[in-house]
Each structure stands twice: as structure tokens, then as C-alpha cells.
Amino acid sequence: MRSTATTGTGKAVVATLISLMLTTAAIADEAPIKLGVLTDMSSLYADNGGQGSVVAAQMAVDDFKGRVLGRPVQIIAGDHQNKADVGSVIARRWIENEGVEVILDVPNSAVALAVQGITRDKKKLFLATGAATSRLTGDECSLSGIHWTYDTFALSQGTTKAIARLGARTWFFLSADYSLGAQLEADSRRVIGATGGKVVGAVKHPINTPDFSSFLLQAQSSKADVIALADAGGDFINAVKQAGEFGITRGQKLAGLIVFIADIHSLGLQSAQGLMLSSAFYWDMNDDTRAWSKRFIEKTRKVPTMIHAGTYGAVMHYLKAAEAAGTLDGPAVAAKMREMPVNDFMTKNGRIREDGRLIRDMYLFRVKSPQESKHKFDYYELLATIPGEEAFRPMEDGGCPLLKKP
Structure with a gap:
């Protein structure tokens, strides 16, 4: 026969374990x-x-x-x-x-x-x-x-098509040498081909490079109507600034294929005015x-x-x-x-x-001139709204394995 003390101790242990379990569960819930x-x-x-x-x-x-x-x-x-x-x-x-x-x-x-x-x-x-x-x-x-x-498809659809409609026929790509640049260039080349344009040259640059001179000189010597920048952020900003310093923009158009309003802010409207770009959002x-x-x-x-x-x-x-x-x-x-x-x-x-x-929906914008800007961050003029079904690649063309039916 068990002693009362032993039984009491056992109950106390069980009670303690239950309390710990409840506490642990409560902590997990929180x-x-x-x-x-x-x-x-x-x-x-x-x-x-x-x-x-x-x-x-x-x-x-x-x-x-x-x-x-x-x-x-x-x-x-x-x-x-x-x-x-x-x-x-x-x-x-x-x-x-x-x-x-x-x-x-x-x-x-x-x-x-x-x-x-x-x-x-x-x-x-x-x-x-x-x-x-x-x-x-x-x-x-x-x-x-x-x-x-x-994505790269939507950005190329908006910007490349718009510039092609303005009469640009020949293109030169200056692309970041990693996945972004490769895919952006590939998606844009398809649009250019479909609109009757021609890519006359391309060069890849390392990510986060400070010196674009050799790449820009190759683009300039190509005599292409448009130099397409398939890069982003600091690379895009440096390329645009240095293109201006070389006087490239006086004879050829620059097309930013992935441009953010923070880039425009860094460049300033004097340098960025007239640039056309696609975006999913504009604050104003x-x-x-x-x-x-x-x-x-x-x-x-x-x-x-x-x-x-x-x-x-x-x-x-x-x-x-x-x-x-x-x-x-x-x-x-x-x-x-x-x-x-x-x-x-x-x-x-x-x-x-x-x-x-x-x-x-995606949107096509033109960067305003300093004279057109009326207040802080007033940078864009809306040119067109691109419906989502037109902006993004048809699902069946992407090759997604999830779409394969048994």
C-alpha cells in the first residue's frame, strides 16, 4: 500500500508538469x-x-x-x-x-x-x-x-514599345552582368524584334561599377538610335551621369529599362528630364x-x-x-x-x-523638366496606363512547371 506522502508527491509532480506544459503552450501561442x-x-x-x-x-x-x-x-x-x-x-x-x-x-x-x-x-x-x-x-x-x-517582361513591354513607337529603329544594350541584366535584355530584345527594330550591339558591365567610360564609348560608336540601360540603382545613375558628361545624349537616346523614382531624385531633373520609364507605382x-x-x-x-x-x-x-x-x-x-x-x-x-x-496595371511616365516640376518630388508625367493583361507575360509562355497537367 502506497503512503499518503508518496501519493501526494506524485500528484504534486503531475500538477507541476501540467503547469509547465500549459505555460509552454501559452508562450508558444504568444x-x-x-x-x-x-x-x-x-x-x-x-x-x-x-x-x-x-x-x-x-x-x-x-x-x-x-x-x-x-x-x-x-x-x-x-x-x-x-x-x-x-x-x-x-x-x-x-x-x-x-x-x-x-x-x-x-x-x-x-x-x-x-x-x-x-x-x-x-x-x-x-x-x-x-x-x-x-x-x-x-x-x-x-x-x-x-x-x-x-518584372523584366512588364518593364520591357512598357518602355521599349513606347520608344519604338516614337521611331527608334536601332538599339545598343548596356546590361548588368547578372540575372537582372540578362533577363531584362532578353525580354526587351523580343519586343524590339516584334516591332521591327534591330539590336546592333551589346556589352555587359560588372555590377556596382564606378566607371562606365569604355562601355559608353562602345555604345556611342555603334550609332544606335537608343542606348538601352539594362541595369538598376547606382549602376543606372552612374551610367546616365557619365553619358551626359561624354555628350552622348546629344546624339542618342538613353532608355532606362528599370528606373526608380529614387534614381531620378539622385540624378536631378536637369539630368533626367525627358527620360521615359515604366513603373508599377507613382506617389502622386x-x-x-x-x-x-x-x-x-x-x-x-x-x-x-x-x-x-x-x-x-x-x-x-x-x-x-x-x-x-x-x-x-x-x-x-x-x-x-x-x-x-x-x-x-x-x-x-x-x-x-x-x-x-x-x-x-503598369504605367508609362515621362520625367518632367525642372521648369515643369511644381513641388517637391513632382517628377513624373503620366503618358499611359498599361492594363495588367497586356503588361505581363502570358502565363502559358513562361514555362512554369506548376502549369504542367498530369
Whole structure:
């Protein structure tokens, strides 16, 4: 027969274990849901994404009241340094050791392709709000990957077609020597061929190069009507500045195939005036864009880019979808995101296709002259709205493996 003391001790142990289990469960229930902004914090894309993307993501969380499925939402950030190996290490650590559910932004196509592969294998969500390569919804598509803001196909469709319609016949490409430049040039070449134009030459330059002189002189000697810049951020800015110094713009047109308003701000209207560009967003389009942008500017003292606006929209849509799905499972939430229409200050009645591409309108702009600009950040004149179905590549042309039927 057991003693009363022994029985009492056993009950006490059981009670303690139950209490610990309940406490552990309560702590787990309150553990934050982590969203990781993987971006360029210190180099050529820092103004286009960078800390501004972190701010935009936090704004979405705050507007959603900071919680989803009863748990707090936490934004964390990492600097991929424009290196695929660095970005991959951060992405794996976040997912495997730190419980990150979503990775977003990634304004570098090579890094984005690496992250897409990791998140696809780990069944975590990747919201590519900063990357450009159309391969993310082509041969590298993913059930848990959504390409949000823009891509190389849409940018080439808008800018290249518009310039071709103005009579440009011959083109020379100056392209960044990595995934972005290669895909942007390839997508643009198809548009040029379809419009009866001809590419008379091309040269690749290293990413983040300070000296474009030899590349620009090759472009100048080609006598092409248009020198197409298939690069971005600091590379684009340096190329435009140095083209002006060489006097190239007096005889040939420069076409920026991926241009951000932060680039125009850095260049100044005197240098950038007349440039035509495609964008998914402009802060001064309507009352909704102005209201959100005013909040962003108050927090950052910088004009928001399309990456910043897209990051806000993607985070907000994710939070709504996770709440509606009742789970954090990556493929399940991604499916719910595809099911739900996208509506915010930037996107009206957008839809996410099976290949992960968000279909929304794109816009063609002309950069104003200093005389035309009436107030701070008054940089663009809207030339045309390009409907989403026209702007983005038809799904069946992308080669996404998800579309293969058994």
C-alpha cells in the first residue's frame, strides 16, 4: 500500500508538469510570427529597397493592428549585400533556426532566384517585391512564391514599345552582368524584334561599377538610335551621369529599362528630364497614393519607390490571407493569397495567377523638366496606363512547371 506522502508527491509532480506544459503552450501561442525583409541595406539598391522596405512592411503590420491568428507579428531585416551566397545563408538561418515564416523584398535577381529555391524546398512563403527577373514566374516558379511588384517582361513591354513607337529603329544594350541584366535584355530584345527594330550591339558591365567610360564609348560608336540601360540603382545613375558628361545624349537616346523614382531624385531633373520609364507605382497619382506616401515620407524623409509600395501591399495581403486561411502553412496561405483579390492604394482588383504573378496595371511616365516640376518630388508625367493583361507575360509562355497537367 502506497503512503499518503508518496501519493501526494506524485500528484504534486503531475500538477507541476501540467503547469509547465500549459505555460509552454501559452508562450508558444504568444511567440511572434516573423517576416524577414531581405534587402540591400548599404549598396546600389539601398535607396530603392533597403530600410524603406522595412518601414513599409512595418506600416502594413501596424495597420493590421500588429497581430494575426492571435499572435504578434514581428518584422526582422537582413542585408544580402547583393551576393547570392550571403542571401542564401541568411534565408536558411531565418527559416531553420529563427522561425521566419515569410521572406520578402530581395532587390537583386540572382539573390531572389536563390531564395525562391530555398523557400520552395522549405515550403515557406517568398514575396518577391523587389526582384525583377521574370524567371520567378517562369522556369523557377514556386507554389509558395509570389512575384508582386513588377518584372523584366512588364518593364520591357512598357518602355521599349513606347520608344519604338516614337521611331527608334536601332538599339545598343548596356546590361548588368547578372540575372537582372540578362533577363531584362532578353525580354526587351523580343519586343524590339516584334516591332521591327534591330539590336546592333551589346556589352555587359560588372555590377556596382564606378566607371562606365569604355562601355559608353562602345555604345556611342555603334550609332544606335537608343542606348538601352539594362541595369538598376547606382549602376543606372552612374551610367546616365557619365553619358551626359561624354555628350552622348546629344546624339542618342538613353532608355532606362528599370528606373526608380529614387534614381531620378539622385540624378536631378536637369539630368533626367525627358527620360521615359515604366513603373508599377507613382506617389502622386491619386488621393490614396498621396495619403499613404505622406505617411511614408514622414517616417523616412524619402520619396517611396514602387518596391516600398509593393512591400506594404504584399505584407498586408499576406496577413489577410493567413487570417482567412487559419494557418501559417506556406502553400496553404499562398493558395489563399491567389484566391483573394488584391485591393490597396497601389493595386485595384489585382489577381495572383497560378504561376505566382500578380496581375495589376503598369504605367508609362515621362520625367518632367525642372521648369515643369511644381513641388517637391513632382517628377513624373503620366503618358499611359498599361492594363495588367497586356503588361505581363502570358502565363502559358513562361514555362512554369506548376502549369504542367498530369
